[in-house]
Amino acid sequence: xxxxxxxxxxxVLHKAMLVFxxxxxxxxxxxxxxxxxxxxxxxxxxxxxxxxTLYIEAINWYKKWKQAKRDILVNATSAKSGIxxxxxxxxxxxxxxxxxxxxxxxxxxxxxxxxxxxLNALIRERFDELEKSFYELxxxxxxxxxxMPEKDIKTLSYxxxxxxxxxxxxxxVKGDRSKMQQMIDMVMELI
Amino acid sequence: xxxxxxxxxxxVLHKAMLVFxxxxxxxxxxxxxxxxxxxxxxxxxxxxxxxxTLYIEAINWYKKWKQAKRDILVNATSAKSGIxxxxxxxxxxxxxxxxxxxxxxxxxxxxxxxxxxxLNALIRERFDELEKSFYELxxxxxxxxxxMPEKDIKTLSYxxxxxxxxxxxxxxVKGDRSKMQQMIDMVMELI
DNA sequence: CACATTCTGGAACGACTGTTCCATAAAATT
DNA sequence: AATTTTATGGAACAGTCGTTCCAGAATGTG
Numbered sequence: 336x337x338x339x340x341x342x343x344x345x346x347v348l349h350k351a352m353l354v355f356x357x358x359x360x361x362x363x364x365x366x367x368x369x370x371x372x373x374x375x376x377x378x379x380x381x382x383x384x385x386x387x388t389l390y391i392e393a394i395n396w397y398k399k400w401k402q403a404k405r406d407i408l409v410n411a412t413s414a415k416s417g418i419x420x421x422x423x424x425x426x427x428x429x430x431x432x433x434x435x436x437x438x439x440x441x442x443x444x445x446x447x448x449x450x451x452x453x454l455n456a457l458i459r460e461r462f463d464e465l466e467k468s469f470y471e472l473x474x475x476x477x478x479x480x481x482x483m484p485e486k487d488i489k490t491l492s493y494x495x496x497x498x499x500x501x502x503x504x505x506x507x508v509k510g511d512r513s514k515m516q517q518m519i520d521m522v523m524e525l526i
Numbered sequence: 527x528x529x530x531x532x533x534x535x536x537x538v539l540h541k542a543m544l545v546f547x548x549x550x551x552x553x554x555x556x557x558x559x560x561x562x563x564x565x566x567x568x569x570x571x572x573x574x575x576x577x578x579t580l581y582i583e584a585i586n587w588y589k590k591w592k593q594a595k596r597d598i599l600v601n602a603t604s605a606k607s608g609i610x611x612x613x614x615x616x617x618x619x620x621x622x623x624x625x626x627x628x629x630x631x632x633x634x635x636x637x638x639x640x641x642x643x644x645l646n647a648l649i650r651e652r653f654d655e656l657e658k659s660f661y662e663l664x665x666x667x668x669x670x671x672x673x674m675p676e677k678d679i680k681t682l683s684y685x686x687x688x689x690x691x692x693x694x695x696x697x698x699v700k701g702d703r704s705k706m707q708q709m710i711d712m713v714m715e716l717i
Numbered sequence: 718c719a720c721a722t723t724c725t726g727g728a729a730c731g732a733c734t735g736t737t738c739c740a741t742a743a744a745a746t747t
Numbered sequence: 748a749a750t751t752t753t754a755t756g757g758a759a760c761a762g763t764c765g766t767t768c769c770a771g772a773a774t775g776t777g
Contacts, residue, residue, distance in 0.1 A: 358639045361552035365735060375756050376736085382754095386735065437636065444699050445628065445636040448549045458699050490708045497709065500695045501688035508635050508649050517681045518688065521716060556765060566725050567766085577765065 352393040414476030429506035543584040605667030620697035
């Protein structure tokens, strides 16, 4: 047997993800990625194939990485407090100065011209998952009597997922935490 | 005197705008632009300077071009019906198959890495204008008694502008008109 | 018609794009 | 230690990027 890989694949994938996140697909050049990943050209191509494949893998990694945030919705006992908590963390991370602003998947959605089918599916899937998470939590809320049965929770979950998207956008140009929070407060009145 | 320009500057600018809109700044190459504008390299550089400047001009042109839609908000007599009409048209144009999907300025906002100051200002300005238009209409509604005085119209206008943004996003990956409309209906309950 | 001015097409530029290839270094097995 | 397998670094690739430049065609004025 020959030698093993000297780098941790997930670690370098994480660094690649950060570059894509910050710069976008087109603007993230191979030299940019190589420098961040601290890899040689050959190792990158040997390990990940090509730029497009690396991008897909980076997005999948991002999904896994952000899964924790969605788990709040899945595991919450109260619908209202779960949603509140979700948005609190979401707003925090959207305005956090350390990570790139916004959301990698939202960026990917907006940035795609005539999209690769795989990428398109990935984005749609993610959007649907979020909406579904909201829906499931609201449905449980209706079952336990926390939420009135006549509420249109299907539209509500759509509204909430849309607010999630828009927070990702406005965070990129001007982040005003209190405005975002007040907006969530207002929407909570509908639940 | 020598000969005059043979092309209509605004007409070719419009075509350039469509290319930027569809492909995004990075992916829109000079050959792409030239073909759409039906211009020679020299004419483009002589008339518009460089790609970045052309992009800025294209965005400004887009603003002018889309002004008509915002005028609905400015000229509406009833706040509620004005907002409804605005979103009706907005949803229509977001899902319209002829124009590129989404919004050029939203795309620009999401696509920018370390943005040119001029571009950043342009985007912020546009976001603020929209929010302000909603606010003004809501304020008039409060004056005329159409909207209850205790309503927090500042947050409301922020919420509405955010929905505008998110519609631009979701339209790029999957457009469901009825879901969007129902969402607006739901938010109208808050007004 | 001659002159002045401006636009146009195309060649050329260096820099950068993503990708491939290979000789060499490194590690694991026998 | 010899051998086999694999990763590595760097050179090189063709293609495209945005941009510049210039000779010549086209249109205006006198």
